[in-house]
Amino acid sequence: MRYSIDPKSTKKAYMQLYEQLRCDITNDLYKHGEKLPSKRILAEETLTSVITVEHAYEILCDEGYVKAKERSGYFVAYRKADFVPIAENEEKDISPDHRHDHTSEFPFSVLAKTMRNVISKYGESILIKSPNAGCYKLRKAISDYLARSKGIRISYNQIIIGSGAEYLYGLIVQFLGRDKVYALENPSYEKIRSVYKANGAECDLLRLGKDGILTSQLTKTKASVLHITPFRSFPSGVTASASKRNEYIKWATDRNGIIIEDDFDSEFTISTKNEDTLFSLEPTHSVIYVNTFTKTVAPSMRIGYMVLPEKLVDSFFHKMGFYSCTVPTFEQYVLAEFINNGDFERHINRTRRKRRQALRDK
Secondary structure, X not given: OOOOOOOOOOOOHHHXXXXXXXXXXXXXXXXXXXXXXXXXXXXXXXXXXXXXXXXXXXXXXXXXXXXXXXOOEEEEOOOHHHOOOOOHHXXXXXXXXXXXXXXXXXXXXXXXXXXXXXXXXXXXXXXOOOOOOOOHHXXXXXXXXXXXXXOOOOOHHHEEEEOOHHHHHHHHHHHHOOOOEEEEEEOOOHHHHHHHHHOOOEEEEEEEEOOEEOHHHHHHOOOOEEEEOOOOOOOOOOOOOHHHHHHHHHHHHHXXXXXXXXXXXXXXXXXXXXXXXXXXXXXXXXXXXXXXXXXXXXXXXXXXXXXXXXXXXXXXXXXXXXXXXXXXXXXXXXXXHHHHOOHHHHHXXXXXXXXXXXXXXX
16 A cells, blocks of 8 residues: 555644655656546545545645646646756746735734733843844744744754844845845845845846746856745745746756745745745755744734755854844744744634635635
């Protein structure tokens, strides 16, 4: 029997099946375009329900590994490490989606209560200057959260706290160097380009197709740094497929380049599982992961963070470690408390459920 479910595992049955199927797809046991086993066959093989199998397939579809064809079944959409480039005629221009919601659904009562608790718990220590990379409590809370939610397993020492993504972009340019060419998605969030240009870096705009930057654009650019938003890029709404994400990593490996993964919107995916991050696919060398709490908590919560790959940690602190953290200690403690007591993830899960339900009601 190829697939099996371990009843003693803490993982849900559909997640066990999803991971086994994904492993077989990425290891080329199923070729691109090949039909996968039917839901009924898999349910019988794994002694589970058809609903469990359907749930696993839905996640594979959400992540771009599989495509569902009406009345035909599920077919592999993934291409092994994208060694077979996507043909140009399969790619098309995308039209911008100007919806960019900056409102917050985070309950104010929880925010107020947590602030009071932090003041009571930590007292005058909230007035002490933060360590340059950020407070240990917040960096550790973020590292634990990333492991639980995104499969990113790192040391807290790889995390740098700063006052929003724009500030972190500036640090990245100074760290990697203004002499490099920075490739950006076209279209992309205008402030990304503005920050790079203000820091004296040259930008190359690479046209987006239906599932990410066009292969032809990646091939011809002279850039050695690639800034991407693989999930719901703004303003296009394009999400990079699993094949395209692997193509990005191969691009960085071949050029000895760096990818800046801007993950500002993925927490509120309507999928029951977060998209695979590029960092989780290549955690040691080529990906710098950037995210903020502006959308998930509140626009006024100017707290962002970046995760450095292991090979860059020492050089970053040697070159940039003198910068003071730009986020007050009090706000860092409040956010750490949100994450550690479960309020943050409850908010994320509640918002996802509401958005999935709204989609069903349409």
